[in-house]
Amino acid sequence: MIEENKRIYDSEIILIKILSIIIVTLLGIYFVNITSIIKLDSRVINDFSTIFLSIIFEGIPFILIGALVSSIIQILVSEETITKIIPKNKFVGVLIASLVGLVFPVCECAIVPITRRLIKKGVPLSIAITFMLSVPIMNPVVLLSTHYAFMGMSYMVIARAMFGMIGAITIGSLIGVLHKDSPFKPHVVKRPRGTPHKADCGCGHHIAQKPKNIIVKHNHDNCSCGHSHNHSKVSNKFIRNIEDIISHTSAELYDIGRFFIMGVFLSTCMQVFIPKAFILSIGGGVLSSIIVMMVLAFVLSVCSETDAFIARGFLGQFTSGSILGFLILGPMIDIKNTIMLCGSFKLSFVAKLVFLIITICFILAVIANIFPLAMLSNVTGGMNV
Amino acid sequence: MKKKVNLNELIWFLILIGFTCYFYMIISTNKLTLFVHPKMVKYVKFALYFFIILVIFQGKNIYAIKKAKKLKLGYIMFLIPLVLGILLKPEGISIDSAINKGFSLTSQLKINTLKHKHTVLADGTEVCDINEKDTHSTDNASGTLKGALESISLLKETTINMTSGNFINTYDDIYGNPHKHIGRAINIKGFIYNQKGLNKDEFILSRIVVSCCAADAQLVGILCDYSNEKKFTEGTWVNIEGTLGEREYKDFKSGEVSVIPIIKINKLEKTDKSGNEYIYN
Numbered sequence: 116m117i118e119e120n121k122r123i124y125d126s127e128i129i130l131i132k133i134l135s136i137i138i139v140t141l142l143g144i145y146f147v148n149i150t151s152i153i154k155l156d157s158r159v160i161n162d163f164s165t166i167f168l169s170i171i172f173e174g175i176p177f178i179l180i181g182a183l184v185s186s187i188i189q190i191l192v193s194e195e196t197i198t199k200i201i202p203k204n205k206f207v208g209v210l211i212a213s214l215v216g217l218v219f220p221v222c223e224c225a226i227v228p229i230t231r232r233l234i235k236k237g238v239p240l241s242i243a244i245t246f247m248l249s250v251p252i253m254n255p256v257v258l259l260s261t262h263y264a265f266m267g268m269s270y271m272v273i274a275r276a277m278f279g280m281i282g283a284i285t286i287g288s289l290i291g292v293l294h295k296d297s298p299f300k301p302h303v304v305k306r307p308r309g310t311p312h313k314a315d316c317g318c319g320h321h322i323a324q325k326p327k328n329i330i331v332k333h334n335h336d337n338c339s340c341g342h343s344h345n346h347s348k349v350s351n352k353f354i355r356n357i358e359d360i361i362s363h364t365s366a367e368l369y370d371i372g373r374f375f376i377m378g379v380f381l382s383t384c385m386q387v388f389i390p391k392a393f394i395l396s397i398g399g400g401v402l403s404s405i406i407v408m409m410v411l412a413f414v415l416s417v418c419s420e421t422d423a424f425i426a427r428g429f430l431g432q433f434t435s436g437s438i439l440g441f442l443i444l445g446p447m448i449d450i451k452n453t454i455m456l457c458g459s460f461k462l463s464f465v466a467k468l469v470f471l472i473i474t475i476c477f478i479l480a481v482i483a484n485i486f487p488l489a490m491l492s493n494v495t496g497g498m499n500v
Numbered sequence: 501m502k503k504k505v506n507l508n509e510l511i512w513f514l515i516l517i518g519f520t521c522y523f524y525m526i527i528s529t530n531k532l533t534l535f536v537h538p539k540m541v542k543y544v545k546f547a548l549y550f551f552i553i554l555v556i557f558q559g560k561n562i563y564a565i566k567k568a569k570k571l572k573l574g575y576i577m578f579l580i581p582l583v584l585g586i587l588l589k590p591e592g593i594s595i596d597s598a599i600n601k602g603f604s605l606t607s608q609l610k611i612n613t614l615k616h617k618h619t620v621l622a623d624g625t626e627v628c629d630i631n632e633k634d635t636h637s638t639d640n641a642s643g644t645l646k647g648a649l650e651s652i653s654l655l656k657e658t659t660i661n662m663t664s665g666n667f668i669n670t671y672d673d674i675y676g677n678p679h680k681h682i683g684r685a686i687n688i689k690g691f692i693y694n695q696k697g698l699n700k701d702e703f704i705l706s707r708i709v710v711s712c713c714a715a716d717a718q719l720v721g722i723l724c725d726y727s728n729e730k731k732f733t734e735g736t737w738v739n740i741e742g743t744l745g746e747r748e749y750k751d752f753k754s755g756e757v758s759v760i761p762i763i764k765i766n767k768l769e770k771t772d773k774s775g776n777e778y779i780y781n
Contacts, residue, residue: 168585169535365554416715
């Protein structure tokens with residue numbers, strides 16, 4: 116029992132550590148400020164809070180949508196249905212997963228809770244990861260904004276979709292091969308196989324308690340999902356479902372939201388305290404420009420729906436390949452998504468995933484530099500005529 | 501196990517109420533557009549309604565039957581945005597932060613040449629060009645039409661009035677054909693930005709462009725020539741009247757020479773930043 120408790124509070128201990136670092140930094144800044152060693156005027160604080168809050172405002176609605184979809188999947192879609200839907204052939208599965216975004220437009224903030232839920236529900240890792248990486252790119256809203264940002268350069272849209280899809284499929288398949296065991300932290304996935312019942316929320320504490328009647332009463336003292344499972348006594352199934360969905364959404368918001376805010380905090384620190392000119396000074400060579408753009412994509416953490424407008428600003432300074440690197444890496448991974456992933460997945464898994472994403476995107480960007488991208492526009496031109 | 505207040509649920513309830521109030525406050529005072537593009541407002545409104553629903557459902561959980569449990573520390577993370585948001589008065593992104601992101605006078609030019617090189621239908625007529633650009637800057641059809649008409653009338657008149665509404669289109673147009681606009685009068689409001697490598701009398705009249713949220717604020721600007729004894733500090737807001745011209749510009753980093761538009765200022769007056777001065781892309 117003690118062992119179990121220890122594991123459950125593990126993530127909290129990590130949180131305490133990170134928070135104490137933040138508090139020490141803030142105190143340090145405050146101290147430096149009052150002793151005026153470095154002049155830190157109110158403008159820096161204003162910029163920090165403006166950028167921080169603007170990313171929060173931009174992200175929170177999509178975090179909520181993600182949490183809601185994840186909860187709906189949790190309550191209404193059973194594991195049996197999921198196993199039935201998933202194609203037996205792995206390659207077909209991955210291919211379909213990479214195209215789901217076309218009918219399911221979600222941006223990269225919302226995709227993390229949904230993917231997490233899908234993996235818990237038994238979707239194979241390779242398919243779930245392909246889904247997670249491709250949806251923020253292969254998505255009508257994102258492709259349309261790319262089209263508007265790169266008016267007259269329609270090959271950019273095709274290149275983004277094509278390379279993004281290839282990248283997601285490759286990374287998804289590779290991670291499926293490289294990572295065989297469960298990607299979740301131990302306490303999250305510990306789930307009794309014996310007694311599947313309606314309230315099986317995957318939070319791993321439905322210890323075999325024989326349900327005496329329909330109202331399943333079980334004790335969720337060690338629940339990591341942050342909500343009480345006192346299932347309502349309302350007999351109407353519809354209302355009960357809605358209540359369950361809302362309470363799960365609330366829990367999911369807590370679970371993902373705290374890591375989201377932490378990620379936004381880090382990203383804002385990077386943006387306010389490291390001048391962009393410093394990153395740009397790494398260089399504008401063929402390979403170094405790709406690195407610059409990928410670092411920017413990782414640090415800036417902008418929504419995939421708008422990053423095309425930012426990429427456009429670099430069009431004059433960098434090669435098309437590096438711009439494409441920015442456009443495909445940004446939606447797949449950035450600081451806030453890495454922190455969110457760390458919140459529910461094993462560190463070793465996240466490290467593997469991030470490493471794979473960066474390597475594959477780099478290779479794709481190099482290929483894009485060699486590949487005559489403008490040729491793609493001729494293809495579309497032909498199609499339009 | 502008897503019914504008593506569950507501290508964790510109570511804190512979560514209060515945090516949700518805090519978020520609801522903060523979101524309501526920021527939407528009702530119209531300060532939201534200092535943080536995000538107006539097109540994002542509907543999503544934030546959705547979040548507000550959702551928070552209200554969550555608060556209502558969370559209210560039932562305060563008296564949940566539960567044993568005493570350790571407090572969750574993750575709540576602290578949610579307090580950071582609340583505290584920052586409520587304590588600090590929103591002012592929008594500062595000019596320095598936008599300058600920090602870097603700006604090149606020639607990048608817009610390069611974008612235009614790249615576009616021209618790859619356009620399959622090289623129609624070349626200005627009206628078409630502007631129509632096309634307008635379609636992406638506004639969402640609804642009536643807005644597009646209005647914007648297009650505005651831009652066309654701009655082309656016909658001799659004086660160009662650059663306002664927040666037509667800034668991006670006019671800017672694209674001036675950079676697209678610097679030669680065509682030579683000698684035309686122009687009125688703009690913006691702030692002064694002194695870039696390295698400019699002549700003594702020159703500065704860049706700039707504005708901040710936001711395409712999604714304040715985190716992606718970028719600088720845009722046109723080179724200005726003002727031969728006057730009085731110099732202004734960086735970040736001063738001014739209204740200018742001048743004539744468009746062009747000049748050869750040598751990039752101080754890459755050394756490339758290109759022709760860029762320049763405004764020869766006839767009249768310059770100091771003005772105040774009136775609230776929200778972002779240009780939304």
